[in-house]
Amino acid sequence: MSPATASKAFLEVDNLSVHFPTDDGLVRAVDGVSFTLEKGRTLGIVGESGSGKSVTSLAIMGLHRGTRAKLTGHIRLDGQDLTELTDEELRQLRGNKMAMIFQDPLSAMHPYYTIGQQLVEAIQVHSSESKKAARTSVVEMLGRVGIPNPNKRVDQYPHEFSGGMRQRAMIAMALINNPELLIADEPTTALDVTVQAQILDLMRGLQREFGSAIIMITHDLGVVAEIADQVLVMYGGKCVEYGTVDDSFHRPDHPYTWGLLTSMPRLDRVKQERLVPVVGNPPSLINVPPGCAFHPRCAFRALASQPCDSVVPELAESYFGHLSRCHIPVAQRAETFASDIAPKL
Amino acid sequence: MFYYILRRLGQMVVMLLLISATTFAIFFAVPIDPARYTCGKNCTPTILEGNRKSLGYDQPVPVQYAKFVQGLATGRDFPDNAELRAAHPEQVVHCPAPCLGYSPLQSRTINEMVSEAWPVSISIALGAFVLWMLVGVSGGIIAALNRGKWPDRLVVGLGLIGYSLPTFFIGLILLTFVAIQWGVVPVPSFKPFLPNPFDWAINLILPWITLACIFAASYMRLTRAYMIETMSEDFIRTARAKGAGKWRVILRHGLRASLTPIVTAAGLDLGGLLGGAIITESVFSMHGLGFLAVNSVTTMDLPTIVAMVLIVATFVVMANLVVDILYGFIDPRVKVGA
Numbered sequence: 001m002s003p004a005t006a007s008k009a010f011l012e013v014d015n016l017s018v019h020f021p022t023d024d025g026l027v028r029a030v031d032g033v034s035f036t037l038e039k040g041r042t043l044g045i046v047g048e049s050g051s052g053k054s055v056t057s058l059a060i061m062g063l064h065r066g067t068r069a070k071l072t073g074h075i076r077l078d079g080q081d082l083t084e085l086t087d088e089e090l091r092q093l094r095g096n097k098m099a100m101i102f103q104d105p106l107s108a109m110h111p112y113y114t115i116g117q118q119l120v121e122a123i124q125v126h127s128s129e130s131k132k133a134a135r136t137s138v139v140e141m142l143g144r145v146g147i148p149n150p151n152k153r154v155d156q157y158p159h160e161f162s163g164g165m166r167q168r169a170m171i172a173m174a175l176i177n178n179p180e181l182l183i184a185d186e187p188t189t190a191l192d193v194t195v196q197a198q199i200l201d202l203m204r205g206l207q208r209e210f211g212s213a214i215i216m217i218t219h220d221l222g223v224v225a226e227i228a229d230q231v232l233v234m235y236g237g238k239c240v241e242y243g244t245v246d247d248s249f250h251r252p253d254h255p256y257t258w259g260l261l262t263s264m265p266r267l268d269r270v271k272q273e274r275l276v277p278v279v280g281n282p283p284s285l286i287n288v289p290p291g292c293a294f295h296p297r298c299a300f301r302a303l304a305s306q307p308c309d310s311v312v313p314e315l316a317e318s319y320f321g322h323l324s325r326c327h328i329p330v331a332q333r334a335e336t337f338a339s340d341i342a343p344k345l
Numbered sequence: 346m347f348y349y350i351l352r353r354l355g356q357m358v359v360m361l362l363l364i365s366a367t368t369f370a371i372f373f374a375v376p377i378d379p380a381r382y383t384c385g386k387n388c389t390p391t392i393l394e395g396n397r398k399s400l401g402y403d404q405p406v407p408v409q410y411a412k413f414v415q416g417l418a419t420g421r422d423f424p425d426n427a428e429l430r431a432a433h434p435e436q437v438v439h440c441p442a443p444c445l446g447y448s449p450l451q452s453r454t455i456n457e458m459v460s461e462a463w464p465v466s467i468s469i470a471l472g473a474f475v476l477w478m479l480v481g482v483s484g485g486i487i488a489a490l491n492r493g494k495w496p497d498r499l500v501v502g503l504g505l506i507g508y509s510l511p512t513f514f515i516g517l518i519l520l521t522f523v524a525i526q527w528g529v530v531p532v533p534s535f536k537p538f539l540p541n542p543f544d545w546a547i548n549l550i551l552p553w554i555t556l557a558c559i560f561a562a563s564y565m566r567l568t569r570a571y572m573i574e575t576m577s578e579d580f581i582r583t584a585r586a587k588g589a590g591k592w593r594v595i596l597r598h599g600l601r602a603s604l605t606p607i608v609t610a611a612g613l614d615l616g617g618l619l620g621g622a623i624i625t626e627s628v629f630s631m632h633g634l635g636f637l638a639v640n641s642v643t644t645m646d647l648p649t650i651v652a653m654v655l656i657v658a659t660f661v662v663m664a665n666l667v668v669d670i671l672y673g674f675i676d677p678r679v680k681v682g683a
Contacts (some may be wrong), residue, residue: 058582061586063582063585063586070466087591091588091589091590092588093588094585094586094587094588095586095587095588096588097587099586100586101588102579102582102583102586104579107578107579107580108579108580108582109580109583110580110583110584110598110601110602111580111602111676111678112600112601112602112675112676112677114677121587121597122587122590123586125588125589125590125593126588157677158679159677159678173583173587221476256642
C-alpha cells in the first residue's frame with residue numbers, strides 16, 4: 001500500500017508539530033509531520049541528530065505532557081485521537097497498547113530495581129495480575145527475547161547485564177503487554193554490529209508473532225533497509241521525503257537523502273571511491289534557515305525553479321506513492337539522480 | 346559483609362583511641378592545674394596535694410591516659426590512689442565499664458551524669474529528626490515538581506529564612522511567645538517518655554521545632570536538587586512510558602533514586618546530634634549531653650570534657666559506619682566491603 005493513499009490506517013499522524021518555547025526563542029522540534037502506519041508494518045524514521053525523530057515518537061507516546069512542549073495536530077491510534085485523551089486515558093494506553101524501546105538501556109532502566117521488578121511493574125500497572133503470575137510471564141518473555149537462563153537473570157540488576165542483554169531486557173519490557181504499536185528509538189545504536197543484527201532479527205520475529213506496527217527511529221540507513229517497509233526522512237523538524245523502502249533506496253528524490261546514501265559506507269562499493277559527507281551542520285531548530293531548511297547544505301540548489309532561501313517547498317508527490325519536499329523540478333531530480341548520484345551508490 | 350563490619354569496628358576503636366588521646370594531651374597540656382579547680386577559696390597546699398593524689402593527677406599524663414583507657418574497658422574505682430582507697434573504704438566510688446571518669450566538681454562519676462543526660466538528648470534528636478525529614482523531604486519534592494512556579498518559590502524562600510535564622514533566635518521566639526505569652530504549650534521541661542508519652546511530646550515540641558527548622562531547610566534544598574536531577578533521568582521517562590501513574594513515577598522511581606544522598610546526610614546529621622544539641626538544649630534548659638558539655642567547659646571540668654568529646658566522636662564514627670552499611674542496601678551497585 002502506498003503511504004499517500006492509505007486511509008483509516010492503524011496509526012495516523014496528521015500535521016503534528018511540537019514546539020518548545022525557550023528563553024532563546026521558539027524551538028520548532030517537529031513542524032507539520034504526517035504519516036500513516038498499518039499493523040504488521042514497519043516505518044523507519046531517518047534523520048540526523050536534532051531532526052525531530054525522537055520528539056515525534058515521544059509525542060505519539062504522550063510523553064510531552066506536563067512539559068513545556070506545545071503540541072498541535074492529531075495522532076490517531078486505532079481510530080482514537082490521542083491528543084484529545086485525558087492524562088489517565090493516555091496512561092492506560094502507554095506500555096499497554098503502545099510501547100517504546102529506548103536508546104540507551106543502561107540509563108533507561110532504573111538502577112535500583114532488578115530487571116524482574118521493572119518488568120513485573122510494567123505488567124502490574126496495567127492489570128491486577130498477581131506478582132507471582134506476573135513474574136512467570138516475565139521469565140517467559142525474557143527467554144523469548146533470547147536471554148539465557150532467564151530464571152536467574154530475572155533477579156539481577158541492570159548493571160549486571162551486558163549491553164546486548166540489557167537491550168533485550170528493554171525490548172522484553174516493551175513487549176510484555178503485547179503492544180500493537182511499538183516505537184523503537186535507535187534500539188541498536190549502542191550495540192556492536194553482531195548484537196545489532198540479532199536484535200533486529202528478534203524484533204522482526206516478534207512482529208511476525210504479534211502483528212504489531214513498528215516505528216523504527218534511527219540514523220542508520222542499513223538498519224532501515226533491513227527492517228522497514230516505509231521510510232520517512234526528517235530534516236530540521238520537517239518530513240523531506242516519504243515513501244516505500246524500495247523507492248527510497250532505489251529512486252530517492254531529495255538531495256538530502258542522496259547525501260545520506262552517498263555518505264554511507266558499503267561493502268560492495270568500489271574501494272577507491274571516497275565517502276561523500278553531507279557538508280555543513282544540521283540546522284539550529286531555533287533559527288531554522290528560511291525557505292528550504294536544507295538549502296545552505298544543498299549541492300543542487302542551482303537547479304531549483306524557485307528561490308530555495310525564501311520559499312518553503314511543499315511536500316508533494318514526485319512519483320506514484322512517493323512524497324518529497326524540493327524546489328528542483330521532478331524530471332530534473334530524476335535526471336540528476338541517474339547521472340550524478342546512482343553511479344556513486 | 347560480616348568481616349567488613351568487624352574490620353570497620355576495629356578501625357573505629359583505633360580512631361576513638363586516637364581521638365581520646367589527642368583530647369587528653371590537649372587538655373592536660375594546657376597551663377591549668379586541674380587539682381586547683383577541686384579546691385575552694387580556702388585552699389591550703391595540703392588539701393591541694395591530697396586532692397591531686399586522690400584524683401590521680403600526681404601521675405604522669407601517659408599513666409593517667411592508660412588508666413582512663415583501662416577504665417573504659419574494665420571499670421575503675423575512685424579515688425584513684427590505692428592507699429587512699431584502703432584508708433577510707435567508705436568513700437570509694439565504683440565506676441563500672443565503660444568508665445568515662447569521675448568529675449570532682451560534681452562529685453559523681455561521669456557515667457552517672459551521662460546516663461541522666463542521654464535520654465534528653467536522644468529525645469530531642471529523634472523527634473527533631475522525624476520532623477525535619479518529613480517537612481524537608483516533602484517540601485523538597487513539592488518544590489522540585491513545581492520548579493520555577495510559586496510553590497517552589499515559597500518552599501525555597503521559607504527554606505532560606507529557616508536556614509538564616511539562628512537556632513537561639515528561633516528557640517527564644519518560640520519560648521517567649523508560644524510557651525510563655527500565649528501558653529499554647531507548657532514551658533518545656535524534660536519528662537520521661539514513660540509513663541506519659543503525650544507529656545513527653547508536648548514538652549519537647551518547641552525544642553523539636555527549633556532544631557528541625559535549620560535542618561528542614563537544608564534537607565528541602567538537598568531533596569529539591571536531587572529530585573530535579575533525578576526527574577530528568579532517562580529511567581523516569583521509561584517509567585512513564587510503561588504507563589506508571591504520576592505519583593508512582595515520583596515516589597517509586599524518582600524519590601527512590603534520590604534517596605542515597607539524603608540518607609547519607611541524614612545519618613551523619615543524626616549521629617552528630619545524638620551527642621547533644623548544644624544551643625537548643627541551652628535555650629530550653631534541657632539537661633542533655635549538649636548542656637553537660639557546655640557546663641563542663643565553662644566550669645573547666647576536664648575529665649567531663651574528655652568524656653564528652655569521646656561520646657560525640659563515638660556517635661559520629663558510628664553514624665559513618667551505619668551510613669556505609671546502609672549504602673549497600675540502598676544502592677545495589679554498591680558492594681559493601683568490596
